[in-house]
Amino acid sequence: MFFILVTATPPHFETLFPQGSVASRAQRLALVRPERSCSAWITHAEGSDLAGCPAESYLHPSESGQAAAFRFAARRQTFLLGRLAAKAAVGAYLAESDWTRLELTHGVFGQPLVNYPVSNDVEVSLSHSGGRAVALAFPRECPMAIDMETVDHDRAATVKSELQFLPEEREWIKSAAVDERAAYVLLWTVREALGKVLRCGLTCPLELLAVDQVKPVADGLWESSYRNFSQFKCLSWMRADLVVSLTLPKMTDFQACLRRG
Numbered sequence: 001m002f003f004i005l006v007t008a009t010p011p012h013f014e015t016l017f018p019q020g021s022v023a024s025r026a027q028r029l030a031l032v033r034p035e036r037s038c039s040a041w042i043t044h045a046e047g048s049d050l051a052g053c054p055a056e057s058y059l060h061p062s063e064s065g066q067a068a069a070f071r072f073a074a075r076r077q078t079f080l081l082g083r084l085a086a087k088a089a090v091g092a093y094l095a096e097s098d099w100t101r102l103e104l105t106h107g108v109f110g111q112p113l114v115n116y117p118v119s120n121d122v123e124v125s126l127s128h129s130g131g132r133a134v135a136l137a138f139p140r141e142c143p144m145a146i147d148m149e150t151v152d153h154d155r156a157a158t159v160k161s162e163l164q165f166l167p168e169e170r171e172w173i174k175s176a177a178v179d180e181r182a183a184y185v186l187l188w189t190v191r192e193a194l195g196k197v198l199r200c201g202l203t204c205p206l207e208l209l210a211v212d213q214v215k216p217v218a219d220g221l222w223e224s225s226y227r228n229f230s231q232f233k234c235l236s237w238m239r240a241d242l243v244v245s246l247t248l249p250k251m252t253d254f255q256a257c258l259r260r261g
């Protein structure tokens, strides 16, 4: 028995990414648009999940071949985590419990593609960092993407040296009373999530993806707008050790339909 709790504002990190089995963690996000509403599904996978989920229970035969070809165990683990999270999100979206029927491939820019015999409406975005993966399944009509980064000294230093920040971004880092390292990493993930929506990743001049405003929505939750892509916005969940950013069309209200019980 469970019931659905609809939250008017995006939920806190721990609520959006609950514990439990991988399949039970998937959360439905209601995307309320002026013309019509739709749904996306979000979930995550952690290293410890791999022991309880044999690869043959979720990999498509073509993916099993890919997994076997990795020379380094760490790369194989990252691949498996990403596939496990993606299958859980796409499986929830399509109400398909046999995840081996879902095949994930890549497009010419490395973007993930879902092959599923019954529907071609679903897209997926995924991200791995620090032994975890997050995935978001969403309808093709509503382009979205997700990015996650672990926050640590080295990551923050790399971001600081690689990104040319806009004055608005610098001002936010100074004025937002948050951990400076997490703030740098947040600005990186906000840009990277937009790069994924646009399919260019981080191969364009990174200033094109810059943020012109970051405002607080709730404790640990921030909303950014983009200087050059005003049709998108980004929601970021920030903890001292981890940031998850989700880019979506601006005219979209985001509600979580949380499963309880």
Ligand SMILES: CC(C)(COP(=O)(O)OP(=O)(O)OC[C@H]1O[C@@H](n2cnc3c(N)ncnc32)[C@H](O)[C@@H]1OP(=O)(O)O)[C@@H](O)C(=O)NCCC(=O)NCCS
Pocket: 078, 079, 082, 108, 109, 110, 111, 112, 125, 126, 127, 128, 129, 147, 148, 192, 195, 196, 197, 198, 199, 200, 201, 202, 203
């Ligand atoms: C997208 C990108 C920023 C991701 O960087 P990363 O450090 O691997 O970070 P993450 O773990 O957050 O994301 C990885 C996932 O992003 C997705 N991804 C890769 N390229 C993508 C793109 N162009 N658009 C959208 N998503 C993409 C993939 O699903 C990938 O996971 P997978 O390989 O296990 O399926 C980076 O790969 C990039 O800039 N790619 C563009 C490359 C490109 O344009 N190549 C030209 C063709 S050769």
